[in-house]
Amino acid sequence: MIDVISLARDLIRCPSVTPEDAGALGLLEGVLKGAGFAAHRVVFSEPGWPDTENLYARIGMGSPCLVFAGHTDVVPPGDSRHWRFDPFSAEIADDMMWGRGAVDMKGGVAASVAAALGYVAKHGIPNGSIAFLITGDEEGPAVNGTIKLLEWAKARGEKFDHCVLGEPTNPEALGDMIKIGRRGSLSASLIVHGKQGHVGYPKLADNPVHHLMRMLPALRATALDEGTEHFDASNLEITSLDTANKAVNVIPAEARALFNIRFNDLWTPATLETEIRKRLETAAQGARYTLQFQPTNALAFLTQPGKFFEFFSRAVEEETGRKPVFSTTGGTSDARFIRNYAEVLEFGLVGKTMHAVDERVAIADLEKLTAIYARVLEAYFSG
Numbered sequence: 001m002i003d004v005i006s007l008a009r010d011l012i013r014c015p016s017v018t019p020e021d022a023g024a025l026g027l028l029e030g031v032l033k034g035a036g037f038a039a040h041r042v043v044f045s046e047p048g049w050p051d052t053e054n055l056y057a058r059i060g061m062g063s064p065c066l067v068f069a070g071h072t073d074v075v076p077p078g079d080s081r082h083w084r085f086d087p088f089s090a091e092i093a094d095d096m097m098w099g100r101g102a103v104d105m106k107g108g109v110a111a112s113v114a115a116a117l118g119y120v121a122k123h124g125i126p127n128g129s130i131a132f133l134i135t136g137d138e139e140g141p142a143v144n145g146t147i148k149l150l151e152w153a154k155a156r157g158e159k160f161d162h163c164v165l166g167e168p169t170n171p172e173a174l175g176d177m178i179k180i181g182r183r184g185s186l187s188a189s190l191i192v193h194g195k196q197g198h199v200g201y202p203k204l205a206d207n208p209v210h211h212l213m214r215m216l217p218a219l220r221a222t223a224l225d226e227g228t229e230h231f232d233a234s235n236l237e238i239t240s241l242d243t244a245n246k247a248v249n250v251i252p253a254e255a256r257a258l259f260n261i262r263f264n265d266l267w268t269p270a271t272l273e274t275e276i277r278k279r280l281e282t283a284a285q286g287a288r289y290t291l292q293f294q295p296t297n298a299l300a301f302l303t304q305p306g307k308f309f310e311f312f313s314r315a316v317e318e319e320t321g322r323k324p325v326f327s328t329t330g331g332t333s334d335a336r337f338i339r340n341y342a343e344v345l346e347f348g349l350v351g352k353t354m355h356a357v358d359e360r361v362a363i364a365d366l367e368k369l370t371a372i373y374a375r376v377l378e379a380y381f382s383g
Contacts, residue, residue, distance in 0.1 A: 002031060002117050004370045005097070005363060008110035012090035012099035017076050018140035019050035024072035024106070028113065028134060032057040035117045036125070037132075042152055044144035052137040052144035056153055059120060060129035064161040066380050067131040068112035068373075069146065069338055071138035074101040075355050082357050095363050102361040104354035108166030109134060111348075111366060115373035119381075126381045131160065138334055142297065146334040150341050160342035162308050162380075164373070165335050168351030174365050175322030177329075178313060179346035181302035183231060183262045185332050186269050186293065188276065190215070193288040196253040208255040209243060211287035216257060218283035219276065224263070230302055231264030231328050262331070265300040269293070298332040301339055308343055315375045316347065319368060347372075 014024040029039045039057040058065075077087035077100045085091040087100040097107070116130050133153070137145030153160075170176040192212045197205025219236055227233040240258035263272055273293055280291060303309075305326050317323045324347070338344040349369060353359040 002114050004110050004114035004366050007031065007114060008097060008102070008107050008361075008366055009090040009092075011072065011106040011110055012097070012101050013088055014072070015088045016072050016074055016101070016136065018073040019052055019137060021053045021072070021136050025053050025055045025134065025136060028072070028109070028132075029055055029057070031113060031117070032132065035059070035120050042149060044148040046143050049141055049143045052135070052140075054136060054145060054149045055132065055134040056149060058129055058131040058158070060125050062128050063159070064380070065129035065131055065159060066377070067133055067160045067163045067342060068116065069133040069163055069165045069334060069344075070105050070109040070112065070167075071135045071145070071334070072101075072106060072109060073136045073139045074104070074106070075139050078357060084358050087359075092363065096360040097363060097366070098358060098360045100359055102353070102359050103168040103349045103351055104359070105167055105348060107361045107366055108168065108348035108369065111369040112164065112166050112373050114370045115377060118370075118374055119377040123381070126377075128381055130377070131158070133163075133338070135334065142334070147297065147337045150337055154341065163338050163342040163344040164312070164376070165333060165338065165344060165346045166348040166369075167333050167346045168349045168354050169327075169330075169346050170348070170350045171352070172350065173322065174350060174368055175316050175320030175324055177327050178309065178316070178324045179328065179330065179333070179335070180305055180309065180326045181230060181328040182300065182330065182332055182336060183234070183264050183328060184267070184269070184296070184300035185298035186261045186263060186272055186296050188259055188291060188293045190257045190259070190280070191290045192255045193290070194251070194253055194255070197251045199249050199251055202251065205251040207251045208287070209252065211284065211289070212241075212255040212257060214285070215280055215283045215287070215289070218279045219259065224261070224275070225266050228264055228266060230326075231300070234261060234263040234267060236261045263300055264328075265302055267300065269296055269299070298336060301336055302328065303339055303343060303345070306343070309345055311379065312345060312347065312376060315379065316372055319372045319375055
């Protein structure tokens with residue numbers, strides 16, 4: 001058995017900013033091997049992307065197999081001077097543990113490992129299997145992480161029945177929300193081409209900023225949709241405007257904009273591209289422009305809640321007194337890859353401080369999440 005507080009602190013103290021591992025996966029590997037799990041460190045490579053370490057561990061060979069998934073990589077902390085404590089110190093104060101990754105998602109990983117080790121210490125090898133899929137490439141490009149780890153496991157003959165992904169799903173309090181799907185994500189750049197010139201002689205130039213100011217509102221003038229039964233409406237957000245022009249008396253040659261669309265299951269990347277091109281072509285009024293969409297592996301998906309979801313929801317309610325709602329809100333997650341291999345739900349800590357300065361988790365929530373996972377394991381393998 002292992003104490004979730006100690007494990008969470010040890011993980012946070014590994015400065016594993018994507019794509020660096022900084023010892024986090026090695027720490028988990030040692031803990032899981034010590035409890036009898038067969039563990040494998042797997043490094044994946046892809047031209048143009050950083051090599052990434054991943055961890056797969058399993059105890060038991062039979063079915064059913066419950067797999068816990070997560071990531072140990074974290075986003076950069078920013079200027080540490082703005083933090084109350086060093087972002088990788090895992091200090092405990094005010095009944096909270098402070099540090100980058102506390103909720104997203106080293107705390108969730110620690111809770112799942114502590115619960116699994118507690119089950120094995122009590123019962124031995126389960127009547128089935130417990131597995132872990134832990135990546136170091138979730139906050140990054142997600143190229144050499146979970147998607148390849150799943151393919152690697154499948155090639156070895158590994159099979160999974162259900163998966164719990166411990167992302168911070170709860171908006172206000174532990175027990176609020178279980179994620180049953182996610183919207184997709186599509187990013188694009190728009191470059192409007194003009195003609196550079198002197199601001200005093202505008203007829204000798206063609207100002208691309210003026211064209212861009214006409215075109216961008218067209219992207220948002222009409223809602224993409226009104227949402228669906230399980231999904232919020234799709235939204236397009238303009239995230240950057242730039243001319244790379246530092247002179248106030250020069251009309252620039254180009255004006256650029258970046259935007260991102262979070263889309264529900266009414267759309268695919270292909271149908272969205274068609275819609276965006278149609279809107280821009282109408283608004284361009286002859287202006288020259290280049291529109292480029294970035295490749296995406298973040299598609300909208302929904303897992304219809306079934307018996308496992310109801311089973312998990314009861315465990316959460318019994319432990320917290322709250323009946324969680326089923327939701328698809330938020331950003332993307334690795335559940336979009338896992339859903340092709342197992343029935344997957346997401347449930348973890350409260351996400352209020354994820355990616356923020358002074359990210360922190362309540363000590364009580366770490367212990368309660370461990371208890372929820374432990375309750376799920378007990379019921380899962382008892383039938």
